[in-house]
Amino acid sequence: MGMSARNGTLRWWSVLDRKAWRDVWHQRGPAVAIAIVVMVGVASFVALQSMVPHLRGAQQRYYSIARFADVWVSVSRAPDALVRRVADIPSVSAVETRVARDVILEVPKLDGPASGRVMSYPVGREITVNRLRLRQGRLMSASRADEVVISDGFASANGLSVGDSIGAALNGRWRRLHIVGVALTPEFIMEVKPGALFPDNRRYGVLWMSEEEVQGAFGLQDAWNEATLTLSAGATEAAVIRRLDTLLAPYGSLGAHGRNEQVSHRYLTDEITQAATFGTAAPVIFLGVAAFLVNLVLARLVAAQREQIGMMKAFGIGNATLVRHYASIALTPVLIGAVCGSALGLWLAGLLATLYAAYYRMPDAAFSPDWRTIVIAMAVTVLSAFVGAAAAVRRVSRLPAAEAMRPETPLRFRHGWVDRSWFLRLLSPTARLTVRGVLRRPARAGLAMLGMSLSIAVVMVGGYMFDAIAMMRDVHFTEIQREDVAVTFSHPSGRDALYELAHVSGVTRVEPLWAVPVALRHGVRERRVAISLITPDATLRRVVGADRRVVAAPRDGLLMSTALGGLLDVRAGDSVTVQVLTGRRRTVQVRVDGLVDDLIGTNAWMTGAQLRQVAGGSAVDGAALLVDPMLRDSAMAQLRRMPGVAGIGDRAAVVASFDKVMRDSFYVTLMALVGFATVLAVGVVYNTARVALSERGRELVSLRVLGFTRQEVANMLFGELAMLGVASVPVGLAIGVMLCAAMVTALSSELFRLPLTVSLRTCAWAVLVLFASGIASLWLVRRRLDRMDLVAVLKTRE
C-alpha cells in the first residue's frame, strides 16, 4: 500500500489505502477467485521447481559420495589380471570388476516367481566404484558362504529385513541365503529390471554375495564379466569407451557404455527434466489466467468508479497516486494468493520429496526449502499481475477529470455485419443479445473461452497419460507378449532345451526366444541393440506396431523400430553393418527390410534362418510358454528347478502389479487435475459472470420489474457464458490434443514412445469438470442476482 505525504509527514495508512481495502473487501468474491488461481499457479511452481534442485542435489551428492561409475562394460569372461590393463587406460581413475548374473528368487509370502541380479562383492575390502551404503545390518563375512546383502527397494517392498532368508537359483542350484544387510546403491536408485516397463520392487531386486561364492557358483573363478569405471575430471568418455571396446573385444565384450545408457540414471534424470517442464507449464497456464482475471475485474472496477476517479482528479489527487491506488487493489489478492501459494507449494514440495524418497532409493533425501524458487515465484506472479492490471490502470491515468465525472456512455452497440445477416434475424431478442454481447467484446469473450478451454485441456493432459499407458499396456501385454510364462536361459542353448521345456507337465506350447547382441552401424552412426528372433508362425511373441497390426516376418533382411531407424538414419531398403558381439563376432552387411512403428524400446528382428546365418550358429536363449492353468503350480515348480533357467517371468503377475500401480496413481492424479481444472473453470466463469452482473445487473433487474422471472433474467445474464462454455469444448479438446502431442514429444525416448491416443472417458471427464464447476460458479452469481434490490434500480442511475 502506498503512503501519502501531508504537511511533510508520511502516513502509512492513508484514506486512499482504506478505500483500497474496502474495494477489495467489496469485491471479495472475485478477489478470492483470483487469489486461488494465483495460489495454485505459485504452489505448482514452487512444489515442482524446488524438486529440481532437490533431486539434482541429492543425485549429485549421492553420486559423488558413492563414486557412481561413469562407464560400464559387460564381457562373457575376462581374467582378473586384465583389470590392470583396464586401469592403465588414460583418464580411468578407478576400476571395479565383478561377476553379475540374473537369478531366479523365491521370496517368502510372494506369490509367483521373482528375479534378481546377483553381484559379487569383495569381502574385507571397500570398493571404490558404486559403493554400497548400508541401511540395515552389515556386509557379508568371509566365513559364511550363504550371507547376502539385498537392495533396499526389494527389501522394503517384500517386508524383508536382516535375519530373513530367501531362496535363489545360482546357476540352477537352489540356495537358501541369509540376509545380513540391506543396502543402497547408486546403480539402482530406480530398481528397474532390464527390459521392464516400470520398476516392480516386489519382483526384482539386487543381491550382493561374497566374490568367492559368486565366482564359484557361475564357474568364473579368478574372472569377471562386468567392469565399472570412474573417470578423472576432464576425461573424454568416448575415447575411454573406444579403448575399452578394443581391449575387451576378445573377451566377448558387449560394448561399453556411459551413464546415458544406464537405466536408473536415465529414469532419475528424465524425472528431473519432467519436474522442470511441468513446473514451468502449469504456472504459465495459471498465472496467464490470473492476469486475465485481474484485467477483467480491475477494468470493471475502474469503469464503475469513473466518476470517483474524475472527482479525485478534480480535487487534485495526482495520476501517480491514483495509478498506485488501483495497482494496489489489483495486487492485494495476487499477493495474498502468492504468499498462500508459496506456503502450500513448500508443503507440497515436502510431500513430493517424501514420495520421491519412497520411489528413488537415495540416502540423504531430506527436503530443505529452496528460497530462490520462492523469490522467482513472487517476482513472476507480481509481473503477471502488472501485465493484467496495465490496461485498466492506463485507463485511470488517461481519463480526463471532466469526462470522468460524466457517466460512462452505454456500450455503443452499432449495426455490424452480424445484424444484417439472416442468421441473427432468426433468433429471439434474448439470443441476439447473447450473440451481440460476445461480438461486442471479442477479446474478453475470447480470453474467457480460452480460460475455460484450458480447464478442459488440463484434465485431458492428465487423463491422456493414463490413456497412453493403458494403450501401451494393452499392446505390450495382449498383442506382443501373449505367453503365460517366459523363461530365460543363463546361456544360449541348443534347440533341445525347448524339447525339455515341452516335456514339463502342464506346458502346452513352447516358442523359442533368441536375442543376439549386436552393434548396428550406418555411416558414422552406431547403436548397440539386440536382434530378436521373429518367427512367421509365432503366436506367443509377435511384432506389433502402435496401430496394433501384427507385422509379418521379413523374407530376408532386418526389421527395426522406427525409433532405431531414426537414430541410425536408416530407411527401408538401406543396408546396415551388423557386428555380432558374441561368439565369433562376425561382421556382415544386412538390408533393412522395413521399419516398425512400435511403442517400446529400440528393437530389431530377423527370422531364424537369417539370425543363424548372422550369429554363425543356432541357439535359443529363452522360451515363451503356454501353461495349463490346472497344472500351473507344478509346472512353475519344475521350471524353477531346471538347471540353465536364469529367469521366469509370470505375465499375469506382471500385468496385475502394473495395473495396481496404475489404479493407485490414477485416482490421485485425476483428483489433483480435476482440482486444478476446477480452479481454472471457477476462476474464469465466476469472475466473468460477476463482471457481467456488475455491468448488466441494473438492466436485468429492470426486466425483473417488468415481470421477467428470476430464471429468465438469469438466462439472459448467463447466455453469453453458456455460449462461450459450449464453444470452449471443441477448442479445449483441440488444445488438449496439442498439449498431449507436446507431451509425446517431450516424454518419448528410446525407452518408449507415448502413443497419441485420448480416450472418450478422458474427454468426458474434462468437459464434465468444466460444466460442473461452471454451473456451480453461476449458481453463486445467480444468488447475487436474485438478491438484487428491485426498488433501488428504479431510482439509481448506476
Place this chain on the structure above:
Amino acid sequence: MAGDILFRARGLSKVYGSGTAAVVALRDVDLDVSAGEFVVILGPSGSGKSTLLNILGGLDTPTAGDVTFRDHVLTGASDDELTRYRREHVGFVFQFYNLIPGLTALENVQLVTDLTLNDPHGRGAEDPAAALRLVGLGDRLDFFPAQLSGGEQQRVAIARAVAKRPDVLLCDEPTGALDFETGKLVLDALRRANRDLGTSTVVITHNVGIAAMADRVLRMRSGAIVEVVVNTAPCEPAALSW
C-alpha cells in the same frame, strides 16, 4: 373516464428499519384508482410517493394495510405471484429508461411482447412496431439505445411498457432526466397510451406542471395524502408549462 376500481388500498403503512432508526414512509394511506384513470401523485422527495408506487407495482410490501388489484390481493403475495402480476398487468416507466443497450428499439419492445405471447394467460400484445409508432418513433425501429436521445429512449421505454397491453402504467419521474420540450413529447406519448389503449396511468413526480394533464391529482407529504384534486378538464400535454 372513471370505471371499475382497479386498485383499492386501505390503511397502508410502511416503516423502514426499527427502533430509533425507524423511518415511516407511509402512514395510513387509503387510495382507489379506477380503470382508465390518469393519476398524478405530487410530492417532494421523501414524501412517500415512490413507496406507494412500488407497493402498487408489487415491488414492495406494506408494513400494515391491504392492497388489492381487481380481485388479486397483493399484500402477502409470494415473490412468484408478484412477478406474474407485474408480467400480466403492469407496465413500468423508469426515470432512467433502463433499456437493454445490446438490443435495438424494436428488440427492446419485442423482448417484452415475446414474454406476453408465450404466456398462456396473456391477452396478446401490440405489434412492437405499432407501439413504437404510437410514441412517434416509427423511423427509429432499428436504432440502438446509444443512438437515441434521452427523450427517444424514454419513449422506447413507454412503447415497451404499453406494448404488452398492461392494465396499468406506473411511471416514476418519467421526465425527470429530460428537458422541457422532450419531456412534453414523453408526456404526450403517455397521454396517447392512456386515451387510445385505455391504460390506467399513475405518474409520480415532483414536477407540479404535469398535474394539469391528470384526471386526478394526489398531493403527498410525510407519508400521507394531504390533498386530492379532481381535474374536470385535463389539458393536453402540449399546453403544459413548468
